[in-house]
Amino acid sequence: MKVLVPVKRVIDYNVKVRVKPDQSDVDLANVKMSMNPFDEIAVEEAVRLKEAGTAEEVIAVTIGPEKAQDQLRQALAMGADRAILIETTETVEPLSVAKLLAKVCEEESPQLVVMGKQAIDDDCNQTGQMLAALMGWPQGTFASAVTKEGDKLHVTREIDGGLQTVALNLPAVVTTDLRLNEPRYASLPNIMKAKKKPLDKKSPSDYGVEITARLKTLKVTEPPKREAGIKVGSVADLVEKLKNEAGVL
Amino acid sequence: MTILVIAEHTNDHLSDATAKTVSAATKIGGDIHVLVAGSGASAAAEQAAKISGVAKVLHAEDDHYAKQLAEPMAALILSLADDYDVLMAPAGTDGKNYMPRVAAKLDVMQVSDIIAVESADTFQRPIYAGNAIATVQSSDAKKVITVRGTAFDAPAMDGSASVETIGAAEFPSISEFVKEELTKSDRPELQGAKIVISGGRALASGENFEKYIYPVADKLGAAVGASRAAVDAGYVPNDMQVGQTGKVVAPELYIAVGISGAIQHLAGMKDSKVIVAINKDEEAPIFQVADYGLVADLFEAMPELEKAL
16 A cells, blocks of 8 residues: 655754744744654654555655755655655645645545654644545544554554554554654665655645635743752652642642 | 533543633633533533533433544534534543544634633644743634643532533444553542652663552552653553643642653643652753752652651
């Protein structure tokens, strides 16, 4: 089967973001950007399906600026076969991303879409579910295990109470949680090879999708600051302070 | 304005987050209805009827709703959506699963995980692991919203809304429940607990959680959480993870044991009222948010703490 892996270029997870003084957004100038960590897990899962003979082709797709090619090249270096960049400099909301991905699904007819459960920039956790809805496909969100059982896909999901396994008809959308796998590092030869793999460039208008934002960001502010408190010298001190100063025991 | 809150429940028990979602709905203002869809969920429906501010509870019974699978849940919510201006659910793993599915079908951009209501169309939500707060205004005619329970007060439970039984919607037979492994614990639930004690990588094993964390938790009547590192290493199950992509908690007292304090972990606990950090590395970032820091070896400090309580 064919597997589609949408990925997103986001601020690197180790970078601490700063809010711009004019409160218009966070400051992304000269900040290290990387592939969304959950999407790396998705690429790894797709590549493993290919290595296991379950998938024949893995296609990476992203919607973002020209520089988002870096993330597609990373996906190709990890083992994806080809890539699609839908280029735009605008901020594209999950609903519009889902609409664009739905068009890609109509064109490519993948049996499976694997993607991160959320992007660590807007923390929305929506796109996979929205894509599944638009396609009328089932969804296996927050996946920690994915296996093909006959013509169904079994997805074990990390839920608030523990783990839940569902059986999905194919095609389906799976969104990845942290413990699905540990993504590989691309080797240097694979990074070199990835430069020669096909990468198609498109624009949102090629798909006839309107990407106007529905949410207007009025402002972006710093959260209330927490000041470091005091160091206590012993366990006895700690218990005394919690009882008598903080009053929480 | 008419608002539908979709209840999060385990059929016999309604979650606290559902009541807190009703609090958020009250801030928007309007008639508030609660949908309880489940299998043998009369108890949950009755609890929902008691939430102050709720005008009516809609109770849908069918086996298909027993496990809250996204496909049947979304179909049911969509069948009711015409009558409502706002659809809201707690931002737990159920709401996060079905609400975007509903939003996409309604051609609405969902507002995820709100922490404050500024007006009927303007909300605050954390972004970048809570390192920034965005105030967003929705231009969609209908609103689809998920709510971070810890950001809203629990309403009184003195209501007496009517419970109306409604029929099931069509079932998209594209998914089915296979099995579940739920973590059994006699300790309080992480997200409602007054005291949370969490362990990190420094615990070094699941046995050490048993030996050093649980006894203190039981003395305090505390829930037990963990950092991602401890869950990844297999010391404890996934549902104990506190952080950006795990559970968000805001107890009266949060005790972080052997947790260094990555920003992703801080995102899940920094709204706690009092934070205690016990860590032998005095440079650990967790001390920057802790009200009380104890630089100590947890393997010595925890038995001492257990005795002192």
